[in-house]
Amino acid sequence: MRPDLSRRGLLAAVLAALAAPRPAAADGASLRPDGDAAWLVLPGAASGPWRLVAEARPARLVLSLPRHEWEGPRALAGAGPVRALRWEPRARRLVLDLHGPVAAPDVGREGGALVLSIRPGPGAAFARMAGPGRPIAQGSGAAPTARPVVVLDPGHGGKDPGAIGATGTQEKRIVLAAAQEMKRRLEAGGKCRVLLTRTRDVFVPLAGRVEFARRNRAALFVSIHADSAPGARGASVYTLSETASDSLSAALARRENAADAAGGLNLPTVPAEVQRILLSLVRQETRQGSVRLANMTVGALRPRVALLPNTHRQAAFAVLKAPDIPSMLVEIGFLSSRADEAQLKRPEHRALVATALAGAVEDYLVRPGLGVASVG
Numbered sequence: 001m002r003p004d005l006s007r008r009g010l011l012a013a014v015l016a017a018l019a020a021p022r023p024a025a026a027d028g029a030s031l032r033p034d035g036d037a038a039w040l041v042l043p044g045a046a047s048g049p050w051r052l053v054a055e056a057r058p059a060r061l062v063l064s065l066p067r068h069e070w071e072g073p074r075a076l077a078g079a080g081p082v083r084a085l086r087w088e089p090r091a092r093r094l095v096l097d098l099h100g101p102v103a104a105p106d107v108g109r110e111g112g113a114l115v116l117s118i119r120p121g122p123g124a125a126f127a128r129m130a131g132p133g134r135p136i137a138q139g140s141g142a143a144p145t146a147r148p149v150v151v152l153d154p155g156h157g158g159k160d161p162g163a164i165g166a167t168g169t170q171e172k173r174i175v176l177a178a179a180q181e182m183k184r185r186l187e188a189g190g191k192c193r194v195l196l197t198r199t200r201d202v203f204v205p206l207a208g209r210v211e212f213a214r215r216n217r218a219a220l221f222v223s224i225h226a227d228s229a230p231g232a233r234g235a236s237v238y239t240l241s242e243t244a245s246d247s248l249s250a251a252l253a254r255r256e257n258a259a260d261a262a263g264g265l266n267l268p269t270v271p272a273e274v275q276r277i278l279l280s281l282v283r284q285e286t287r288q289g290s291v292r293l294a295n296m297t298v299g300a301l302r303p304r305v306a307l308l309p310n311t312h313r314q315a316a317f318a319v320l321k322a323p324d325i326p327s328m329l330v331e332i333g334f335l336s337s338r339a340d341e342a343q344l345k346r347p348e349h350r351a352l353v354a355t356a357l358a359g360a361v362e363d364y365l366v367r368p369g370l371g372v373a374s375v376g
Helices: 007-019 123-129 171-189 206-215 247-257 272-301 338-344 347-366
Strands: 030-034 037-042 050-055 060-064 075-079 082-088 093-098 106-110 113-118 137-139 149-154 193-196 220-225 235-240 307-315 327-331
Touching (some): 037 075, 037 082, 171 220, 171 347, 206 220, 220 347, 235 247, 235 272, 247 307, 272 327, 272 347
Parallel strands (some): 149 193, 220 327, 235 307
Antiparallel strands (some): 030 037, 050 137, 075 082, 082 093, 106 113
């Protein structure tokens, strides 16, 4: 091994090799569902100029590819918010007919492929996005400077309401509102792209939340909860450990993990010894990052909101088990506490919490190698 190749550099190289996309199929474009969203992959399209616009009547996205050589069928069946897709060879553009309004798509590249993530969005925002002469995004074919992706995970949803407060407040609704507020704060800061594991009241399996973050190559994963625990009050932060730091952390992890069966890690098949070394390297680096993020978060929360004693705790939460993504679970309060429930129902309090969490995330992204040694 070259003496100047750091452990972080080795880790990055190994992860890049594992995450390298498979060769594109000869028939070109693919459109596949992803929960309530859709992924569009266009092999070769990232190497030339492109321009993406929205049109409101009818609702559709139009991707101009003036130098792209289209391969495969000129029409594809829809997925998620996309009703149908067709290639118009004379205009050299791809038209995505929509079921309704969508949020501004996240656009990235995988090698030479252009990749779009398309999700439902509010009608008013889509109407603004569809204004004349306003491209949503465009590229010249040069490699873009990618902003890191932060995945926010509002806990529970759909058939799983989570904790229910004394006045009937449902955890799934409180944490979705908090995550949406945190997303707005982070996007306003411009330091990262933000994705939510769910944007509405739907059930998402625990393993699906982790896989969503890994599929989007997230730099950070933040799961947001407001659980129930007798006598507990205040915000707290949890990172992964197979041995819980205390009985409360162990009980919370058991309750959250019981929401469904969390799948194992989906790593490529490699010899057992190579896998053992790889996982050890990846997990060590990831857990160090998780602890730094948690320490920064506690420091950001402390002057703003009430905290649970020994605020940074550890337990084996299934949603924290991505081997290559620094992750934390934040209890923004406990709905079993009448005082916490009353605060969490107030938008201004949730905004206060979201501001603190967003600040900690931004601080970590700017200074990923720094953090308080230990925070109680």
